[in-house]
Amino acid sequence: MRIVCYGCGKEMSQSTVEYQCSCGGLLEVVHDFANVDADKLKCEFQQRLSERTGPYASGVWRYKELIHPELPDEYIVTKYEGNTGLYRSEQIRQSLGIREIWLKAQSENPSGSFKDNGMTVAVSHGRSLGFSRFTCTSTGNTSSSLAMYAALAGSESVALVPSDQISMNKVLQTLAYGAKVIEFDGTYDDGIRFYERYGEELGWYICNSINPFRIEGQKSIVFEIAQSLRWEMPDWIVIPGGALSNVTALGKGLHDLRELGFIKRLPRIALVQAEGASPFHKLISQGEQELVPVKRPSTIASAMNIGNPPSWKKARQFLASSSGVTCSVTDEEILEAKSLIDRSGIGCEPASAATVAGLRKLLAERIIGTEESAVCILTGNLLKDTDVLRRTGINNRILSSQLSLESVKSLI
Structure with a gap:
């Protein structure tokens, strides 16, 4: 598994906490499937459908070999997400x-919401890097998902939420899970720009879709x-x-x-x-x-x-x-x-x-x-x-x- 820039192809350290390359391109995870036995893995995925507890009971971590094969199980934060109808x-x-x-x-x-499929991986990877504070900017679904997984992990979460044209149900859900919600005048895009400028200084692990593990x-x-x-x-x-x-x-x-x-x-x-x-x-x-x-x-x-x-x-x-x-x-x-x-x-x-x-x-x-x-x-x-x-x-x-x-x- 490698982390590379989608724009210029530059390879990053697997422990990087960057979300963009110096060229402006987003990062992505690249897997090496050369030695994967697809037939064996298919059988494994099928067998894991009977799991009721542990990481493989998740509809995300069931496919761990194709998502984050190198992550130790002790860092996984799961609520058995996926498995949807x-x-x-x-x-x-x-x-x-x-x-x-x-x-x-x-x-x-x-x-x-579907955000849980990505958030379980983002928060789990962030934990493996030593983070205990997680953040996002959100119109609602991302923040409520992040707040839930951060709470499960015993960690803190902060959500930047635009003040206009959002669903209060989602904001209330975010608050219920214990997140700090910061409402601001502007749009989702303004929140992303804020993190691009100040994310490293704040020391939070960003869990928006710019995060390749999402x-x-x-x-x-x-x-x-x-x-x-x-x-x-x-x-x-x-x-x-x-x-x-x-x-x-x-x-x-x-x-x-x-x-x-x-x-x-x-x-x-x-x-x-x-x-x-x-x-x-x-x-x-x-x-x-x-x-x-x-x-x-x-x-x-x-x-x-x-x-x-x-x-x-x-x-x-x-x-x-x-x-x-x-x-x-x-x-x-x-x-x-x-x-x-x-x-x-x-x-x-x-x-x-x-x-x-x-x-x-x-x-x-x-x-x-x-x-x-x-x-x-x-x-x-x-x-x-x-x-x-x-x-x-x-x-x-x-x-x-x-x-x-x-x-x-x-x-x-």
Whole structure:
């Protein structure tokens, strides 16, 4: 395992606490799979499904050899993350008119979002380097995940949270786990710039997606999908895009699986952004070479409210390597899809629903064919943003009645 700069290829020490190279490029973990017995490892992964305690009971650390093989087990902080459901919904399939659809409910993670897959690895690696104070800037899901793992490790955590367009549910969850929350005027991107300037001086271990070990953990999402489908991948994987760490991680994981011979072909990736926060979609659709940040991103999907995604260069490469596409969807389209997912019995936060909204749009544009299959990644729990539920009138459906047989009968 090596740590190298994605931009210039410079190799770093494995004990480095840097997140960017002097050239400005992000760092990434590079594995040597030359001596890996893929068939033996497949059997090992299958056997570990029966584990109930210990690191291998985790849906992330089950794949330790492909994520962080050199980390001693005593540093691992786990809450048995991963192990999330892969669901079929006939209701959603018929509504979209596609041959086959699965929904990967990362919302079932311990803190309620996909961030747990990466955070368990970031915090565990930070512990192995001797850190006991961890930090992030967040629109909510990252901070609540970090706070949970730091608390499990008996460590401190600090979250920088923008004061505008965030979900208070996520902030309250972060506080409940014992984190110090610093609210600031500005955006997620301002928080990242703050860490770039002062992170080393503060002495905190940064757990945003600029941390290469976050990306390694998030790869496990696609490992679980592949194992659940007996290593036969769908035609498409549809991913919501905010900071773009998911498309980077899942793209990296897919290439790992193909290199090892676990899968025969790469599925295509569809990256969906909210219309009010879609700088990456504009970059791809307009054929530009440099991303133009959105200074004041605005969307009801708070988890996607990021105007300058730090992982856009990596995301562009992985998208191109899978013949991937992008699209943007309106808040109205997101809420329509969310209602469909919620009523199917699965449920999700608004950012998650962007995947189904995007799939519907790509089907209508005939970019994705109705005879194809797709997995939509649902990134966050239904209860992550109850303000949206209130604003969309869910609470108005509560029926008021005297508790008598006649009164109840009149309402049902």
